[in-house]
Each structure stands twice: as structure tokens, then as C-alpha cells.
Amino acid sequence: MTTENKRSSTRTYDAARTRRIILDAAEAMFAELGYSAARIDGIAKASGYNKSLIYQYFGDKLGLYTEVVKRADQIGDQVTGEAMAHFLQNENIVSDPVLFRQFIESMSGQLFHFLLENPRYLKIMLWESAEDWKTWNQITxxxxxxxxxxxxxxxxxxxxxxxxxxxxxxxxxMIMHVTTAIIQSFSRYQNLLGSLDTPQSREKTIDQIAKMIIHGIMEPSVL
Structure with a gap:
């Protein structure tokens, strides 16, 4: 590799790393404060980069927020996409009740684990819901x-x-919001539900979510 190519490779790596650090700081800030209260000043301080660089990379606060949402959504797609692809390859999924139930169970489980492992994204969605999704509906x-x-x-x-x-x-x-609502309610009703700290409690909760959806939408005659 020539000296010039090495320099170009380093700049590309540094740019990717810088974007990641800024997005991590922005995601944390938007999750903690919501879009309206979050400030570029605070994100700049948390990331260690100045405001002008953030504007250079993302344009404005809405552009930065858009990239945070985009990154989280793409990570979620990687998680749930595998489950969907596995089942959607089988054309019998829409006619076989057993296969359709298994699909709901798998999707609910994948989504549950993704949201539990990405609590910032869950908080961002809850902020959006509280603010009637007004910012979400503006993003590109x-x-x-x-x-x-x-x-x-x-x-x-x-x-x-x-x-x-x-x-x-x-x-x-239903899949999204039943799962979301139950996860965010655990802290509120911990005296009744316990915690989600163990694999056993998580699997039990996923089973309950899937049953709620299945028995709510499927014909009783095929259950």
C-alpha cells in the first residue's frame, strides 16, 4: 500500500469512528432527554467533538436524530430479518396454523431480545409516543x-x-407494541412480575407475549 493510500485509509477509518462516537453520544442523549430537550451542545460535550464537526457530518439536529433512528432500525432489521427470512421461505406459513404460530413466537422473541438489549432505542420510541410521534414523522x-x-x-x-x-x-x-408495552412495564410492576434478569424470566415473558398475540388474532378453531 502506498503512503497516499495509507493516509486515505486512515482518514476513512477516522471518519467512520468519529461518526460512531457522535451517534453513540446522540443516542444516549435522545434516549435520556427526548428529541425536544436534547441539545447539540450537550451531544458535542459528551462525544468529545465540537459542534461544527457534528453539523458538518449530519447537517442539523434533525439530521443527527435521523441517523440515530436509521442505525437502530438497521440493527433491528438484522436481528428480526433472519427470523422472518427463515419462515417466509416457506409458502405454507400463511396456510399452516402451526407454522404461523411458530412465526409469531419467533418474531416476538427476536423483537423482545433486541429491545431489551437496546434500551436506548426503546426509550427513544417511548419519548416519541409521548410527543405524538411529531419528530419521527419529520425524519427523512x-x-x-x-x-x-x-x-x-x-x-x-x-x-x-x-x-x-x-x-x-x-x-x-400488535407485535411491536405489545412487546414494547410489556418490557417498559416491568419496572413499574416489579412487585408482581419480578425482573427480567434471568434467562428463565425472559423466556417466560416471551411465551406470554406470543400467547397474547396468538390468542388475540387467530381463529380459535385453528389454535
Whole structure:
């Protein structure tokens, strides 16, 4: 490698590392304070880089927030995408009730573990919900984790797996929000539910989440 190529490689590495450090600091700040209260000054101080560099890399606070959301969503896709791909390769998933239940169990478990291992992302979503998703709806990156699950639910309903009065568009929403709500409620109801500190308690909780979704949306005759 020539000296010039070495310098170019170092600059590329440093830029990637700098972006990662800034995004880590921003993610922590947005999770702690929400978008509205977070300040670029605070993110700059936490990251160790000056404001002008943050603006150079991300444009403005909304651009920085967009990249935080984008990075978290892409990590989530890597986790849940494997589970989806495994089941979606089997065309019987929308006609076989056993396979469809297994899919819900797998998706619920993958999402549960992702949110538990990425609490900052969960907090950001809770801040957005509290603020009526007004910032989320402004960002340029549009996470599309709904369409494929919606289409799957439509086909499953047509094949009699889902309740006749169930709206297929609610399927991905239920998986996301039932899982989210239960995780964020554990601290509030720890006297009743215990904690999520052990593998046994986590697996038990995943089982309960999956059962709640399955029995809420599927036809009783196929359960």
C-alpha cells in the first residue's frame, strides 16, 4: 500500500469512528432527554467533538436524530430479518396454523431480545409516543418494517388463520407494541412480575407475549 493510500485509509477509518462516537453520544442523549430537550451542545460535550464537526457530518439536529433512528432500525432489521427470512421461505406459513404460530413466537422473541438489549432505542420510541410521534414523522428516513408483515397477515386471513373481524394492518402493530408495552412495564410492576434478569424470566415473558398475540388474532378453531 502506498503512503497516499495509507493516509486515505486512515482518514476513512477516522471518519467512520468519529461518526460512531457522535451517534453513540446522540443516542444516549435522545434516549435520556427526548428529541425536544436534547441539545447539540450537550451531544458535542459528551462525544468529545465540537459542534461544527457534528453539523458538518449530519447537517442539523434533525439530521443527527435521523441517523440515530436509521442505525437502530438497521440493527433491528438484522436481528428480526433472519427470523422472518427463515419462515417466509416457506409458502405454507400463511396456510399452516402451526407454522404461523411458530412465526409469531419467533418474531416476538427476536423483537423482545433486541429491545431489551437496546434500551436506548426503546426509550427513544417511548419519548416519541409521548410527543405524538411529531419528530419521527419529520425524519427523512422512513423505516418500512410494516409492509411485509401486513401482506403476510392479509394472506393468513384469506386462508382462515386470522379472526374474521381482525384488521390485518394491526398485525405488525400488535407485535411491536405489545412487546414494547410489556418490557417498559416491568419496572413499574416489579412487585408482581419480578425482573427480567434471568434467562428463565425472559423466556417466560416471551411465551406470554406470543400467547397474547396468538390468542388475540387467530381463529380459535385453528389454535
Amino acid at each position: 428516513y422512513r423505516p418500512d418494517d410494516m409492509t411485509e408483515l401486513h401482506e403476510l397477515a392479509i394472506a393468513a386471513k384469506q386462508n382462515g388463520l386470522l379472526r374474521k373481524d381482525f384488521e390485518p394492518a394491526m398485525f405488525p402493530i
